Amino acid sequence: METICPRCGGSHFHYNRSRMRMECDTCGAPWLNPQQEQRLMEYDQTYAQALQHIQAGNWQQALQRLAPLVGQYPTDKKLHEAIIQAATQDFSDMTMRETAPRRQAEASWNALVRLHGITPVLRRYAAQKQERERERLQEHKARMRKWLFRAALCAIVLFLGLSFYSYSLVFLCFIGLLGCLYKVCLLDPLSLIYQARHPAPASSNPFTQSDWSYRIPISKNHR
Ligand SMILES: [Zn+2]
CATH class of the missing domain: 1.20.58 (Methane Monooxygenase Hydroxylase; Chain G, domain 1)
Structure with missing residues (x-):
């Protein structure tokens, strides 16, 4: 089956080692195989579900969905931020008495420090706490x-x-x-x-x- 570039219509691809993906020879657009697309779709759906749980105040369910995602994409800053948001009950829990969410938030905070992803919202929460x-x-x-x-x-x-x-x-x-x-x-x-x-x-x-x-x-x- 011939693959067509969705951006320019080109049909030749090469592997870009630095980005670790197949790219169009002509325009450089990434080409994802069906499994990769499936994984991305699952990621988007799970992340959207987690955000809905955060909106609804189901902190535990949100964390349950975010934990496996962050295992797959450990450098994704928005996942770490969502974990902290859920673990702190949308930045309202200042005592953090429960051990499990506190540990999750602690790991995500450390990851965000290394990724330079501490946002003003997070900094404000830390100062308040x-x-x-x-x-x-x-x-x-x-x-x-x-x-x-x-x-x-x-x-x-x-x-x-x-x-x-x-x-x-x-x-x-x-x-x-x-x-x-x-x-x-x-x-x-x-x-x-x-x-x-x-x-x-x-x-x-x-x-x-x-x-x-x-x-x-x-x-x-x-x-
Ligand atoms: Zn192309």
Whole structure:
């Protein structure tokens, strides 16, 4: 069967090694064999489906369609961007508590950095997320300070009670001290110490975070 160039009508083709494709001798238009065309069609359909799922808010289904595509076309920037859009629920999820979508977004972000494909939208999301994290940490520290202060107060009054032999006061303060220390433990002081010693660099991947930061409970304001 003779092949005709769809652009110029030429019938002679050669293999272009640098582009890894068959091209028309006369005009250089690429010639795709039926399998290649079939694959491209499948790509377009799957990508369109994924975008529809993103529009409809079906993040999981979108990611399920995008993951195999990005395996086939690892340098396709728009696939990586769509993955991040779906994983972050259209750039609205600032906490990224679920591990699976976070890992997908992290890999796509790394790929986009290498491909020079970080768009202003992505950069804005990263900045917002970092700001939220910072606020959350500050609030957490404030709560920790509040309970440590109350614990110290209980301890002081407890010693006063001891020196005045007021055992009912000692008992009350002891219960209060235990309660305050329990609250401090709930606030996970280890994760705060870890984060104070290992602050995340500003330019890093917004999805690469140590598991420590995910142990800090989210307050209602930062959900
Ligand atoms: Zn041609």
